[in-house]
Amino acid sequence: MSFVTALALAAALLVAVPYAAHRLRRRRAEDQPFPPARLVATTPQQARKPSRLEDRALLVSRAVAVLALALLGATPLVRCSRLSVQRSGGASVALALVVDDSMSMRVGVEGDKGPARFERALQGAQQLLASAQDGDAIAIVLAGAPARIALAPTTDIGAVRQALEGLAPSDRATDLDGAIALARGVVAALPQVDRRIVVLSDLADGHADGPPLDDSASARGGAPEAASVWVALPELQRDGTDCALLRADRRGVRVRIAVACGPGKSAAGRDVVVEDAAGKALGRSTLSHAGAVEATVLLPSEAAAPVRARLTGTDAIAADDVAPVVTEARRGAIAIVADPSGETVATGGAPIVEQALASLRPDVDLRPIPAPPDRADDFAEYLGVLLDDPPGFTPEQRHALAAFLDRGGVALVALGPRAAAAPLGATLDPILSQAVAWTALGGATRVGIDVASAVGSLAGSAQSLIDLDAERRAALGTDDARALDALVRWSDGAPFVARRAIGRGEAWVVTLPFTVDASDLPLRPAFLALLDAWLQDAKQRAAPRRTDVGTPWRFAGARDVRVVGPAGDVPLVRDEGVARVTAPLIGRYEITADDQHETRVAAPSERELDLRPRRYAAAGAGAGMSDARSSVDVSGDMALVLLGLMALEMGLRVWSRRRGEPEPLAMARSGEA
Amino acid sequence: MSLLTQDLWSELTPLRIRARQVAHGVYAGAHRSALRGAGIEFGGYREYVPGDDLRWLDRRSLMRHQHLLVRQFETETDRTLSLVVDASASMGYRGPDAPASKMAFTSLLAAALARVALRVGDPVSLTFLGGSEAQPVGRSSGREQFERIVGALDAVHPGGDAAVDRAMVERAVAWLDRSVRRGSIVVVLSDLIDLPEDAADRLTGLVSSGRVLVVVQTLSPAEADFPFSGPVRLRSLEGGAVVETDAEGARDRYLAALAAHTATWHAAVVARGARFVQCRTSDPPLRVLRDIVRAVR
Numbered sequence: 001m002s003f004v005t006a007l008a009l010a011a012a013l014l015v016a017v018p019y020a021a022h023r024l025r026r027r028r029a030e031d032q033p034f035p036p037a038r039l040v041a042t043t044p045q046q047a048r049k050p051s052r053l054e055d056r057a058l059l060v061s062r063a064v065a066v067l068a069l070a071l072l073g074a075t076p077l078v079r080c081s082r083l084s085v086q087r088s089g090g091a092s093v094a095l096a097l098v099v100d101d102s103m104s105m106r107v108g109v110e111g112d113k114g115p116a117r118f119e120r121a122l123q124g125a126q127q128l129l130a131s132a133q134d135g136d137a138i139a140i141v142l143a144g145a146p147a148r149i150a151l152a153p154t155t156d157i158g159a160v161r162q163a164l165e166g167l168a169p170s171d172r173a174t175d176l177d178g179a180i181a182l183a184r185g186v187v188a189a190l191p192q193v194d195r196r197i198v199v200l201s202d203l204a205d206g207h208a209d210g211p212p213l214d215d216s217a218s219a220r221g222g223a224p225e226a227a228s229v230w231v232a233l234p235e236l237q238r239d240g241t242d243c244a245l246l247r248a249d250r251r252g253v254r255v256r257i258a259v260a261c262g263p264g265k266s267a268a269g270r271d272v273v274v275e276d277a278a279g280k281a282l283g284r285s286t287l288s289h290a291g292a293v294e295a296t297v298l299l300p301s302e303a304a305a306p307v308r309a310r311l312t313g314t315d316a317i318a319a320d321d322v323a324p325v326v327t328e329a330r331r332g333a334i335a336i337v338a339d340p341s342g343e344t345v346a347t348g349g350a351p352i353v354e355q356a357l358a359s360l361r362p363d364v365d366l367r368p369i370p371a372p373p374d375r376a377d378d379f380a381e382y383l384g385v386l387l388d389d390p391p392g393f394t395p396e397q398r399h400a401l402a403a404f405l406d407r408g409g410v411a412l413v414a415l416g417p418r419a420a421a422a423p424l425g426a427t428l429d430p431i432l433s434q435a436v437a438w439t440a441l442g443g444a445t446r447v448g449i450d451v452a453s454a455v456g457s458l459a460g461s462a463q464s465l466i467d468l469d470a471e472r473r474a475a476l477g478t479d480d481a482r483a484l485d486a487l488v489r490w491s492d493g494a495p496f497v498a499r500r501a502i503g504r505g506e507a508w509v510v511t512l513p514f515t516v517d518a519s520d521l522p523l524r525p526a527f528l529a530l531l532d533a534w535l536q537d538a539k540q541r542a543a544p545r546r547t548d549v550g551t552p553w554r555f556a557g558a559r560d561v562r563v564v565g566p567a568g569d570v571p572l573v574r575d576e577g578v579a580r581v582t583a584p585l586i587g588r589y590e591i592t593a594d595d596q597h598e599t600r601v602a603a604p605s606e607r608e609l610d611l612r613p614r615r616y617a618a619a620g621a622g623a624g625m626s627d628a629r630s631s632v633d634v635s636g637d638m639a640l641v642l643l644g645l646m647a648l649e650m651g652l653r654v655w656s657r658r659r660g661e662p663e664p665l666a667m668a669r670s671g672e673a
Numbered sequence: 674m675s676l677l678t679q680d681l682w683s684e685l686t687p688l689r690i691r692a693r694q695v696a697h698g699v700y701a702g703a704h705r706s707a708l709r710g711a712g713i714e715f716g717g718y719r720e721y722v723p724g725d726d727l728r729w730l731d732r733r734s735l736m737r738h739q740h741l742l743v744r745q746f747e748t749e750t751d752r753t754l755s756l757v758v759d760a761s762a763s764m765g766y767r768g769p770d771a772p773a774s775k776m777a778f779t780s781l782l783a784a785a786l787a788r789v790a791l792r793v794g795d796p797v798s799l800t801f802l803g804g805s806e807a808q809p810v811g812r813s814s815g816r817e818q819f820e821r822i823v824g825a826l827d828a829v830h831p832g833g834d835a836a837v838d839r840a841m842v843e844r845a846v847a848w849l850d851r852s853v854r855r856g857s858i859v860v861v862l863s864d865l866i867d868l869p870e871d872a873a874d875r876l877t878g879l880v881s882s883g884r885v886l887v888v889v890q891t892l893s894p895a896e897a898d899f900p901f902s903g904p905v906r907l908r909s910l911e912g913g914a915v916v917e918t919d920a921e922g923a924r925d926r927y928l929a930a931l932a933a934h935t936a937t938w939h940a941a942v943v944a945r946g947a948r949f950v951q952c953r954t955s956d957p958p959l960r961v962l963r964d965i966v967r968a969v970r
Contacts, residue, residue, distance in 0.1 A: 033908050033910055034896070035866045035867065035910050037909035037916045038867075038909055038912060039927055039930040039931055039934060040899075040907055040923050040926075041918065041923050041927065042917060042918050042923075043919045043923050
């Protein structure tokens with residue numbers, strides 16, 4: 001604040017002058033001669049009463065006029081507390097607003113009181129928007145996991161404002177690193193020299209003890225043109241206590257409820273209550289241990305219909321204190337069809353592929369079976385089927401496998417000598433339509449794995465496939481090779497690992513068997529990566545009953561998908577023809593995909609219960625690039641106020657005269673003797 | 674006449690001219706003295722009031738009709754008009770919306786009355802209640818007497834505190850007793866404020882000597898209406914009373930007290946056969962003068 005501003009505002013102290021004048025006038029009765037004074041009665045109480053209404057109104061009018069004059073003198077130099085963008089030389093800026101829409105932003109700014117952090121973040125974004133000028137490019141990135149772009153960079157301020165108004169809080173986890181990286185990528189392509197990322201978040205991303213958020217110096221990599229990060233609204237960064245119900249699964253008359261709290265916090269002493277649709281308590285259990293606990297509530301009978309579990313008491317976030325009760329899902333299983341009899345290397349137990357899967361500690365059962373089931377119902381309990389060098393499929397097996405794949409199953413077929421020597425009448429349909437050949441590698445030019453061709457989840461581990469020791473490989477038919485989507489290729493372009501969608505399911509094909517007799521593939525790290533990627537795909541397609549909120553659900557092959565969540569219909573996104581839905585809120589979701597109905601549950605992320613703010617680098621404080629204060633020109637408004645006050649005073653005087661009351665001037669004439 | 678012009682008129686015009694002008698409106702068209710009282714030629718009857726001279730009680734009417742009537746005679750030559758003008762400090766009060774102070778207004782009335790009386794040859798005398806540089810004017814007639822009376826009225830200034838100087842009224846009454854003869858007309862011009870408690874008895878005692886007494890109470894409009902507002906601190910001009918009050922709250926009680934005070938004077942005056950006239954300094958002087966003349970008749 002400049003000296004002139006302070007001086008102008010100091011004029012507001014003159015507001016005491018009308019008051020003092022009023023007090024003096026009121027207290028000092030007019031002394032005037034009046035011969036019959038002895039006939040006048042003294043009325044002390046009324047004589048000391050406050051002045052009349054019109055006097056008070058005039059006093060207020062004059063005092064406000066003084067204040068308005070002081071403000072008028074100080075404007076447009078008056079500053080108020082609000083976010084704004086400082087710009088050097090008036091140049092336009094590229095601004096990426098990282099708005100955190102995670103569950104922790106539901107906490108109030110001042111604990112239980114005041115607006116939610118998310119609303120304050122939106123308010124801050126609006127304030128920043130108000131300071132935007134023509135030519136500024138603004139993008140909006142949401143930091144709720146997974147981080148995503150809500151609005152691509154645009155110079156249309158109206159579109160930005162509209163996008164901000166459309167934002168809503170969610171129960172997602174927080175992905176600040178991803179959001180900042182996304183924002184950095186968004187503004188990097190913009191022509192503005194001045195690029196900034198404003199983080200409007202409570203920084204509670206579950207990594208309070210981790211490295212500081214975006215150390216700008218290292219994040220820039222020394223590039224001066226890289227965007228700088230400003231963590232605005234430090235008032236949002238407060239710790240709190242929050243506990244949540246992670247799941248509530250019913251089996252018989254038992255409901256097992258998992259409760260978790262933030263680090264160092266405890267739900268001990270609070271109750272978990274299981275209620276029916278009418279809100280009637282069916283069972284209750286008191287938590288007695290600190291930290292993550294699992295409580296069991298007994299229902300009165302098998303016929304009881306519990307709907308939800310509720311955690312009593314209060315904490316920072318109420319939304320995660322309720323969880324829907326669902327029937328406990330059976331554990332999924334993976335069928336493994338492998339014949340170790342022909343192998344020359346003894347593993348001392350299960351086939352090597354089975355042991356490799358077990359080493360991944362999958363949350364599924366591994367069931368070795370001698371041959372693929374020949375009935376569709378037998379596939380019902382499997383998430384996926386791993387076929388190691390199958391000698392073709394019988395017609396019954398083909399029919400059952402096709403039905404399994406069509407409804408979303410995943411198969412992994414390793415092709416080897418037995419697959420190439422399938423007996424008459426046995427084919428690899430529906431996975432491959434043509435016969436395969438077991439061909440030798442080598443010759444003058446040695447064929448290996450093209451590491452650079454690896455994509456997706458195998459790209460990271462493809463380096464371990466260099467100098468793969470294999471004498472032969474399975475050669476696919478031309479049509480099959482063309483139909484498959486290769487994840488890793490041989491150096492001659494033939495697919496090494498490939499996949500294709502069949503119905504709502506998917507078939508993965510590897511052109512080497514999983515035996516050490518054929519190659520050392522099972523001994524390479526990429527083998528585990530391959531099995532893990534396939535396993536995750538199988539789990540994802542197997543319609544998991546419960547996922548963390550924000551985890552996308554894909555419905556490959558489904559034409560008509562409808563998802564109804566706690567807040568109504570959830571919008572559907574089609575990504576390369578595959579329907580994808582992301583549950584934004586905690587709760588139960590009813591899904592209808594091509595006339596097949598299922599129920600899924602979105603549960604809170606345990607990481608989001610940690611409300612401790614993450615540290616951030618000093619450069620993120622935003623010194624020099626943004627400001628929490630802004631100049632506001634209210635001189636026009638002040639001038640109107642002054643005009644109104646003058647009119648008010650005139651009106652009061654006219655009103656006083658019409659009431660027939662003498663003016664103070666006229667009273668003074670009575671002093672003549 | 675508007676307030677402004679009345680004000681200017683009272684400020685700028687000499688008292689003698691104004692008195693003549695006012696008096697002219699009274700005796701214009703009259704062929705004989707308009708004053709009535711003890712005299713020679715019969716002038717009619719009127720109801721007896723206590724204090725009337727029993728010599729003029731009409732015995733025939735009393736015996737015939739059991740009515741107490743008093744015979745009146747028109748003055749022919751020697752009906753003295755004695756003017757008593759209150760010049761105490763309270764008469765200097767003017768008040769808001771008044772064209773002149775009470776002293777100025779009563780001086781105008783006194784001069785006009787003197788002019789009326791002198792015009793028909795009646796002798797006139799003048800004395801004051803209090804006042805600074807007050808010079809009583811002895812009984813006389815003729816044109817010079819009017820000049821003397823006007824000079825005395827011009828010279829006097831409001832002063833004196835009747836509440837302190839208890840003998841103020843006594844001195845005036847004693848002077849009248851000495852100088853005013855039987856059958857004279859005594860006109861007292863005063864605001865009747867702050868006079869001693871026995872002032873009414875002393876003044877009305879003049880009636881018992883066969884004189885006609887007219888008491889004219891002159892008040893300022895402010896005194897009559899109490900137009901103040903808000904907290905006020907009022908200081909009397911005599912007696913040193915100071916009152917701090919809220920005007921709105923005290924107005925009704927003041928008006929009631931003033932009415933009671935006036936009623937007391939009215940009752941005391943009328944009970945002795947005298948006349949009581951009220952006026953304000955804002956009233957037209959001619960109308961007041963007519964009221965006084967009408968009261969004398």
